[in-house]
Amino acid sequence: MNALSRFAANRGALIGLFLLLVLVAIVVLAPVLYPQSPWRMVGRPMGAPLDGNFLLGTDTLGRDVAAGIVHGARVSLLIGIVSTIAALLIGVPLGALAGYFGGLIDDAIMRFTEFFQTIPSFALAIVLVAILQPSLPSIVLAIAIVSWPPVTRLIRGEVLSLRTREYVQAAVTVGQSTPRIIFTQILPNTLAPIIVMASLMIATAILLESSLSFLGLGDPNLMTWGYMVGAGRSRIIDAWWISFFPGLAIFLTVLALNLVGEGINDALNPRLRKEVRK
Amino acid sequence: MSEPVLKVDRLSLSLPSVADRAFALKDASFEINAGETLCVVGESGSGKSMTAHAVMGLLPPAVKVAGGSIKLAARELLKLSDREMRQVRGRDIGMIFQEPMTSLNPLMRIGDQIREMFEAHGALDPSARQKRALELIEEVGLPDPARIVRVYPHQLSGGQRQRVMIAMALALEPKLLIADEPTTALDVTTQAQILKLVDRLRSDHGTAVLFITHDFGVVAEIADRIVVLQNGEICEAGKTAEVLRAPTHPYTRKLIAAVPSITPPDARALADAPAALTVEGLAKTYKSGGFFAKGRQVKAVDDVSFAIRPGETLGLVGESGSGKSTVGRCCLRLIEPDDGTIRLETVEIQAMTQRALRPHRSRIQMIFQDPYASLNPRRSVGRIIAEGPVAQGVDRKAAMRRARELLDLVGLTPAAADRYPHEFSGGQRQRIGIARALALDPKVLIADEAVSALDVSVQAQILDLIRDIQKRLGVAILFVTHDLRVAAQICDRIAVMQSGRIVELAPTAELFANPTHDYTRKLLAAVPGRDAFAHAN
Numbered sequence: 001m002n003a004l005s006r007f008a009a010n011r012g013a014l015i016g017l018f019l020l021l022v023l024v025a026i027v028v029l030a031p032v033l034y035p036q037s038p039w040r041m042v043g044r045p046m047g048a049p050l051d052g053n054f055l056l057g058t059d060t061l062g063r064d065v066a067a068g069i070v071h072g073a074r075v076s077l078l079i080g081i082v083s084t085i086a087a088l089l090i091g092v093p094l095g096a097l098a099g100y101f102g103g104l105i106d107d108a109i110m111r112f113t114e115f116f117q118t119i120p121s122f123a124l125a126i127v128l129v130a131i132l133q134p135s136l137p138s139i140v141l142a143i144a145i146v147s148w149p150p151v152t153r154l155i156r157g158e159v160l161s162l163r164t165r166e167y168v169q170a171a172v173t174v175g176q177s178t179p180r181i182i183f184t185q186i187l188p189n190t191l192a193p194i195i196v197m198a199s200l201m202i203a204t205a206i207l208l209e210s211s212l213s214f215l216g217l218g219d220p221n222l223m224t225w226g227y228m229v230g231a232g233r234s235r236i237i238d239a240w241w242i243s244f245f246p247g248l249a250i251f252l253t254v255l256a257l258n259l260v261g262e263g264i265n266d267a268l269n270p271r272l273r274k275e276v277r278k
Numbered sequence: 279m280s281e282p283v284l285k286v287d288r289l290s291l292s293l294p295s296v297a298d299r300a301f302a303l304k305d306a307s308f309e310i311n312a313g314e315t316l317c318v319v320g321e322s323g324s325g326k327s328m329t330a331h332a333v334m335g336l337l338p339p340a341v342k343v344a345g346g347s348i349k350l351a352a353r354e355l356l357k358l359s360d361r362e363m364r365q366v367r368g369r370d371i372g373m374i375f376q377e378p379m380t381s382l383n384p385l386m387r388i389g390d391q392i393r394e395m396f397e398a399h400g401a402l403d404p405s406a407r408q409k410r411a412l413e414l415i416e417e418v419g420l421p422d423p424a425r426i427v428r429v430y431p432h433q434l435s436g437g438q439r440q441r442v443m444i445a446m447a448l449a450l451e452p453k454l455l456i457a458d459e460p461t462t463a464l465d466v467t468t469q470a471q472i473l474k475l476v477d478r479l480r481s482d483h484g485t486a487v488l489f490i491t492h493d494f495g496v497v498a499e500i501a502d503r504i505v506v507l508q509n510g511e512i513c514e515a516g517k518t519a520e521v522l523r524a525p526t527h528p529y530t531r532k533l534i535a536a537v538p539s540i541t542p543p544d545a546r547a548l549a550d551a552p553a554a555l556t557v558e559g560l561a562k563t564y565k566s567g568g569f570f571a572k573g574r575q576v577k578a579v580d581d582v583s584f585a586i587r588p589g590e591t592l593g594l595v596g597e598s599g600s601g602k603s604t605v606g607r608c609c610l611r612l613i614e615p616d617d618g619t620i621r622l623e624t625v626e627i628q629a630m631t632q633r634a635l636r637p638h639r640s641r642i643q644m645i646f647q648d649p650y651a652s653l654n655p656r657r658s659v660g661r662i663i664a665e666g667p668v669a670q671g672v673d674r675k676a677a678m679r680r681a682r683e684l685l686d687l688v689g690l691t692p693a694a695a696d697r698y699p700h701e702f703s704g705g706q707r708q709r710i711g712i713a714r715a716l717a718l719d720p721k722v723l724i725a726d727e728a729v730s731a732l733d734v735s736v737q738a739q740i741l742d743l744i745r746d747i748q749k750r751l752g753v754a755i756l757f758v759t760h761d762l763r764v765a766a767q768i769c770d771r772i773a774v775m776q777s778g779r780i781v782e783l784a785p786t787a788e789l790f791a792n793p794t795h796d797y798t799r800k801l802l803a804a805v806p807g808r809d810a811f812a813h814a815n
Contacts, residue, residue, distance in 0.1 A: 165651050165652075166646040166647070166648055166651045166652035167651065167652050167653055167654040167662075169612055169644075169646070170644065170646060170652055170711075170714060171654075171665065172612060173610050173612065173639060173642075173643060173644050174639060174640075174643070174665055174666030174669055174670075174714070174717075174718060175635075175636040175637070175639035175640065175666065175669045175670055175718075176665060176666075176669040177636070177669070180669070184657075185654055188656045189654070189655070189656060
């Protein structure tokens with residue numbers, strides 16, 4: 001059975017994939033579904049869901065909650081993917097260098113990595129965003145900076161075990177250069193754990209961005225889910241829908257990404273899968 | 279005659295539908311009497327380990343019993359519940375595994391692990407358990423039982439751990455002892471001791487022994503009767519002496535003929551030529567310990583010198599930890615030597631930087647041990663072979679063309695170049711590894727246990743291939759091996775290593791006929807089945 005059919009046999013992973021596809025469809029169709037700015041006040045403040053023209057109701061200023069969620073999906077997905085790529089770009093090369101060369105280089109890189117790991121990541125992200133001014137690039141940067149250390153540790157461990165494989169030694173004996181060995185012999189074989197980790201990192205990044213926005217540290221020009229939850233929290237008793245629906249959107253997205261990540265993991269590492277016992 | 283201890287009758291084990299055959303074992307019948315050793319012999323994938331696991335009731339979830347019966351002293355094992363089977367394991371059947379390094383719990387003292395055997399079956403009271411544990415340790419020949427009960431597994435050597443495993447397996451005096459390749463991971467001298475121990479315990483206690491092995495040498499040493507498995511089917515069974523002397527089934531005949539003889543063939547005449555590889559005063563010391571721990575020094579290689587002429591094969595034999603692999607890797611600078619000179623024809627390479635060495639790397643190449651780990655799973659076979667020439671500046675197209683020629687040379691079809699390593703068997707992969715080593719037209723080949731991971735029939739083919747290639751291309755070969763039979767067949771001269779030093783270096787025939795060093799004599803005496811396979815091939 002190949003990886004694809006193993007993935008297809010996993011019900012949880014398929015549900016996750018379905019949710020993700022819905023999310024992507026919403027992002028793509030956002031300009032058609034809600035062509036107007038989500039910041040525009042379009043109706044009576046605090047209108048209940050299904051009351052009047054608004055599917056998910058309106059917030060304290062009469063803005064459409066559904067429009068906010070649709071436009072917020074784009075920001076969440078964008079930040080999740082871009083910051084994960086940025087974190088991989090920092091973490092993978094550092095991990096590969098540390099694992100391949102070992103010795104002093106390994107020590108230096110790993111102490112540097114631990115330096116970042118010892119600082120509470122959310123506190124560091126808040127500080128970074130506050131210093132750099134809240135904007136899309138600064139948020140992406142902050143999330144990337146707090147989430148690369150686990151990547152480095154993972155890649156270092158993989159490379160440490162791969163570099164002692166005989167095929168890597170064979171590459172040394174035929175005279176391949178070191179960068180070539182790292183890029184053609186070692187890194188392609190770390191692809192499976194990288195993919196699994198990346199899918200889970202996107203979920204964490206979305207949560208982190210939501211938390212920042214909730215605290216009012218989001219990009220002030222962008223409607224995000226975290227901001228919506230934060231803005232509606234003071235009226236949670238009399239207008240629950242303002243916070244509830246963006247929160248549900250975050251929950252479903254993170255759940256979907258985790259299900260897909262687990263599914264990919266099981267599909268790529270079939271032997272690690274929990275055995276089903278009667 | 280009394281009831282046999284174990285009676286397996288028409289046992290079939292089915293494999294999941296994706297496997298390459300439907301049955302792991304088909305219609306297998308055999309029996310073992312008290313005080314008898316039955317060897318189940320076969321190559322990898324023949325179903326011999328599955329047989330042992332079926333008797334223990336420890337089959338992997340995907341393998342199902344499709345029919346037949348397993349009777350232990352007239353009691354049907356296949357009908358027992360999990361709980362009843364747990365009672366049988368340990369009490370009625372003891373088992374020894376292949377890997378002594380991982381079959382003991384690293385966090386438990388030896389004494390506690392042995393006592394656990396009694397606790398699990400509610401046997402004896404605590405003080406009697408302690409006394410019995412000491413007796414058992416004494417019985418399996420471990421020194422100073424009072425100390426052994428308090429140590430942890432990592433403080434013991436592989437052979438000592440295997441003795442502990444045997445002590446545990448025999449703790450409750452089982453009627454049947456199952457030994458699944460118990461000596462495969464051990465050195466030849468340790469193997470000889472363990473085989474003697476198993477045999478002594480069998481005769482002392484009248485235990486029936488089911489011994490699984492791939493090694494006909496071991497069979498000749500220990501078995502009363504043997505069962506030969508081929509692809510899950512018994513192709514031959516009978517008394518050891520008869521089967522070894524006059525095998526009736528063609529497969530058995532093939533297997534026995536493939537066992538390399540301990541008698542070396544006549545010496546080859548070699549042209550007198552300047553040495554292709556000269557090593558003088560090579561030394562490598564490993565230091566352990568960090569900032570705080572007191573450093574420990576191990577001399578892995580100590581003042582090793584030898585020279586190999588073109589077309590000659592020098593064997594480097596020794597037990598694990600003797601430093602033979604380190605020597606091979608130092609010659610390639612995969613491990614940096616501390617001292618000594620390494621000369622390839624006229625070029626001294628020991629002091630070069632890795633960058634300066636790269637252009638000279640084509641002169642010396644390596645054939646690796648593990649055919650499954652030595653090929654990058656994500657590259658096609660053609661690219662794997664062409665990598666060397668490309669790195670040395672050959673045009674990619676020309677290198678691929680050469681890769682196809684080389685595949686033909688090592689006995690594979692040139693079309694194999696477009697396929698990936700996982701599509702090949704172990705022996706075929708080793709051929710690919712040899713093609714890769716030849717791609718750079720080296721003058722020297724280092725073969726590090728190049729045939730040790732292969733089945734005996736495949737081993738013979740690969741040895742033939744290496745010999746043939748040497749004849750055609752005139753390369754010098756440093757053949758690192760622990761297997762004296764293989765060394766006897768392929769080497770012109772043999773260097774025996776012990777604790778980092780070469781203790782004896784002599785032409786093969788001379789070394790086997792008149793070993794001068796005590797250690798060489800000990801090694802030669804420990805080769806299993808020495809007398810049974812003394813025939814010249």
